[in-house]
Amino acid sequence: MLTDMHVAIIGGDARQLEVIRKLIELDARLSLIGFDQLDHGFTGASKERLDEIDFTDIDAIILPVFGTNSEGEVETIFSNETVVLTEEILSQTPEHCVVFSGISNTYLDGITNATNRKLVRLFERDDVAIYNSIPTVEGTIMMVIQHTDITIHDSNVAVLGLGRVGMSVARSFAALGAHVKVGARKTEHIARITEMGLTPFQLANLAEEVKDIDVCINTVPKLIVTANVISKMPAHTLIVDLASKPGGTDFRYAEKRGIKALLAPGLPGIVAPKTAGQIVANVLSQLLLELLQQREENE
Structure with a gap:
């Protein structure tokens, strides 16, 4: 279980909904950024604006499959809000905070390297x-x-x-x-x-x-x-x-x-978003459980 683990899910498409469902099942505490126009309500998850998040309390950040663009903007199809992930935001997170993205680019590599935060590129996994x-x-x-x-x-x-x-x-x-x-x-x-x-x-x-x-x-x-x-x-x-x-x-x-x-x-997200989301959700949940276990062993 991921009880008390605080995860920020920033933007994304229908695949992220499966990630949200899976992490709620595992009792994680979720902050959803870029989901204000989503009709579906998730018990155990709160919709918030980027400037409302206390990033000093965030254990993991989950980005959409395509991560950010070259200016740091995150695609948010469930919101009109422009969400930008910056080096300043990442620097506020605890040292153990991990950033998850499907793929990366020079911008995302740069801000995670500059803040010494671990970046996991899910689509590079076999x-x-x-x-x-x-x-x-x-x-x-x-x-x-x-x-x-x-x-x-x-x-x-x-x-x-x-x-x-x-x-x-x-x-x-x-x-x-x-x-x-x-x-x-x-x-x-x-x-x-x-x-x-x-x-x-x-x-x-x-x-x-x-x-x-x-x-x-x-x-x-x-x-x-x-x-x-x-x-x-x-x-x-x-x-x-x-x-x-x-x-x-x-x-x-x-x-x-x-x-x-x-x-x-990105065909999986187009032709089978539910299945594609479940694939990401299952791998993400396993990685977060391993992360939590490592933290408990080090404490």
Whole structure:
């Protein structure tokens, strides 16, 4: 149980509602910032403004999946209030306070480093990424069905990258009857693709591998679907880019060429916010319990 642990949940989307429910079950004391327009009332949680919080009493801060922007603003879809997490605010928290975010950026890294506060990037954890690959795959399948006029079965699909998401996407499209080839750089990934019964290729040869594809699904967070690559694709090819913003595709050239290219990061929160929220909530609750246990052992 998280009894007497004071947690500030700042902003977020529908996924954060599952986090709130889970932490209330564990008897944590919650301050909700950026939720003033939320109709749902949570017993055991109080809606507050940022300037009303006594941060000297905060044990953990939970940010949305995307953390802050480059100016420190936190997305708050349940409020019109502009919420900015600053170095000054963090410096008021106890030394043991931990900041949780899905991903980070230079700004968030900077203020946590400057205040010597621990920052946990949830989406860098293997467990979160693997669980999240499930709704990501379902959302990708949905997008391909919506934006093509052919069946997935018997289509030619290229998946770029064999990370945690790429592996799940490749396996699922193959299970639906697609002819799947997977591009990777590491020799061990090439071996794994072969073991999975799929067709491997080196990403260095990408331009040669896209000449007959119907769908290109990118998971690599760097520009690899370049103008040169897109110029070799059939006109009907659909590109679905699952990499974090700005993606790994030259979207300007794709539009110029008339090829449909969709940037689709954060699919779990779009297609299955309840499940995506439960994934984050379960991992967060475990991490907070471990944090509490460590504090009790040190006291």
